[in-house]
Amino acid sequence: MNDIKIYVQEPSGDNTPVDAPTDMGLSLMEVLKASGYPIAATCGGMALCATCHIEVLSDHELPAPSDDEGYMLDSLPAVTDNSRLSCQVRLTPELDELVIKLGAGD
Amino acid sequence: MNILSTDICIIGAGPVGLFAVFEAGLLKMRCHVVDALAQTGGQLSEIYPKKPIYDIPGYPEVLAGDLVKNLEKQIEPFKPTFTLGERVERFTRLDDGSFIVYTVAGTEISCKIIVIAAGLGSFEPRKPAIEHLALYEGKGVNYMILDPEKFRDQRVVIAGGGDSALDWTIFLANVAKEVTLVHRGTTFRGVPESAEKVQHLAEAGKIKLLLKSNVVGVSGEDKLEAVTISFNNEEDIIQETDYFIPLFGLTPKLGPLEDWDLELQDGAIVVNTFDYSTSIEGVYAIGDINTYPGKLKLILCGFHEAALMAQSAYKYIYPDKKYTLKYTTVNGVPTL
Helix, strand or coil, rough: EEEEEEEEECCCCCCCEEEEEECCCCEEEHHHCCCCCEEECCCCCCCCCCCCCEECCCCCCCCCCHHHHHHHHHCCCCCCCEEEEEECCCCHHHHHCCEEEEECCC | CCCCEEEEEEECCHHHHHHHHHHHHHCCCEEEEEECCCCCCCCCCCCCCCCEEEECCCCCCHHHHHHHHHHHHHHHHHEEEEEEEEEEEEEEEEECCCEEEEEEEEEEEEEEEEECCCCCCEEEEEEEEECCCCHEEEEEEEEECCHHCCCEEEEEEEEHCCCCHHCCCCCHHHHEEEEEEEECCCCCCCCCCHHHHHHHHHCCCEEEEEEECCCEEEEECCCCEEEEEECCCCCEEEECEEEEEEECCCCECCCCHHCCCCCCCCEECCCCCCCCCCCCCEEEEHHHHHCCCCCCCCHHHHHHHHHHHHHHHHHHHHCCCCCCCHHHHCCCCCCC
16 A cells, blocks of 8 residues: 545635555546546546646645646636646655645636 | 528537437438537547547547547538537427527527537636626627627737737737737747747737736726736736737536536436437437446447437437338448
């Protein structure tokens, strides 16, 4: 087992822990979706639709967005400097205790 | 007003809607296809035309855009008709059991069967979260540019950082009286030539380029008169303008079909897997828009659903006709 914990900040402000395996090549989007969060993931994980937009709240250093992801983030109305597309965030042990909240999903 | 008549009205021109034309055509049923987008192919054309797909039987690899082209070629013998760029708003049932489908632009399609192949819904512009923005829609706020002449000698504020924001800024620089491009970032990651051109236009004073900025407010009496821009993420500036055009791309929305009295579950239409019929007789739902136990949102599953739907639709339209399944290998592809 190589599970890490991700915390999802709910609209109420509470953090919900989500167990996420790091040995299955999953993206953060896939884990959030499997955990029942309302993420459409229209494009299926190609950084082409922005329906899996999240904001990183903890000070983890994530790998920088690729050009594709950066382009999509650039074209969205409601992004912050901490915005990411969760389909492009690979789950690795370094992301243990990551805190995020769901972004404007469209 | 356009009034069209057909056997089957297919809502959605994605791969599954297009293939439904083929399956219906084998049974000599005519189809009319309606889509909110201006081109066929749905997500495949709008979101990922250049991406390869690997799970279409018989194609080790096919670009999404090429799959759409091939589907169009495959259905050509059945001479389908299309209404593109118009979203379906509603449908009504007549006394004889047939339907009239109405689009947002006033087109009416008279049909015996409705097939909803709407994928994730219709693609609509992403709208920024700005208070009172909706009040000015059509009164100075536009989410897409249909007729650029409308902006001749007008003052225009464009928001966005993608290719369409760049392209329209460049185009309108020569048309409008004044163009301001508002972008939250400091760089553009779209087509480099477009980004360069916008920089040059700004340096030459032909347009106003506001980086690290967001439009945060709209105001005006009866129509839009000014926008508030959070400039450089520091000070708010109020800029008088005739038009505000947020260009943040398109995103699928379930849209009006939520109100069509169909049984829905988590934003998808519940169908019977016997024939992919919905809770309304004569209305079918195939592809990503439907749900049933074991549903997989795959193009190949949508193709299968289209085949079963067509058989059932045929029996619905011609209850007294005897029918046996014919293979295309025996008689080739029939024509209508």
